[in-house]
Amino acid sequence: MKRKPETDGAVFRIHITAEGQVGEEVPLELLFRLPAGYPSCLPGVSVSSTHLTRAQCATAKEKLLEEARKLLSEPMIHELVLWIQQNLRHILSQPEAARSGEKPTWPETATDDGLWLTLLHLDHMRARTKYVRTVEKWAADLRLTGRLMFMGKTILILLQGDRSDIKEYLILQKTSKVDVDSSGKKCKEKMISVLSETKVQTEHKRFLAFEVKEYSTLEELQKEFETAGLRELFSECVLGLVK
Known part of the structure; x- marks a missing residue:
């Protein structure tokens, strides 16, 4: 059975802010790609921010996917957005998010045509x-x-x-x-x-x-x-x- 690519499903691009390590407002762009089997399978997730390093965005993405696994079989995007807003400060304080010398990541560019x-x-x-x-x-x-x-x-x-x-x-x-x-x-x-x-x-x-x-x-x-x-x-x- 041929698996449909994730890009065949809906794509949600959501802009929010969350509290950073020292109480500052951190802008986030969250990109969710919903595959055909959603919510019985995980959405594709991308996290980007002009205020965070690549390592920090990667860690935030991993933590979001961990949380998503707990919510399988029910709509989860709204819950994931609330979760990252409430937990970003804690995520950024973890060692794997603290690698230095990396540049901030820019939002992923989707095809604008159509x-x-x-x-x-x-x-x-x-x-x-x-x-x-x-x-x-x-x-x-x-x-x-x-x-x-x-x-x-x-x-x-x-x-x-x-x-x-x-x-x-x-x-x-x-x-x-x-x-x-x-x-x-x-x-x-x-x-x-x-x-x-x-x-x-x-x-x-x-x-x-x-x-x-x-x-x-x-x-x-x-x-x-x-x-x-x-x-x-x-x-x-x-x-x-x-x-």
């Missing part, structure tokens, strides 16, 4: 009407489809399109005065996080337009993801966020 799906989380929207209109305009200008989703205080943006256009959207999102602060002054978006970046096959294009939707229950939000064939994305990146 269709990508990116999931974003916003902390809040104070000037909601203006903010929503701006997001809709950016999506239209950049030929992006997807969803702007509201459920209670949870705000998610799903973007589908060329990766270069999604990157341009993120630049606009972070550099434009799109919201207002607590005093009513215009401000830039500082509370946005990238939950996932996934390359998808063109024939699996999931959204034909960009729509703004509001959900009254978690079940409605889950159904939106499942209808688009994004059950794994919901369970790995969204469920723990809204519970």
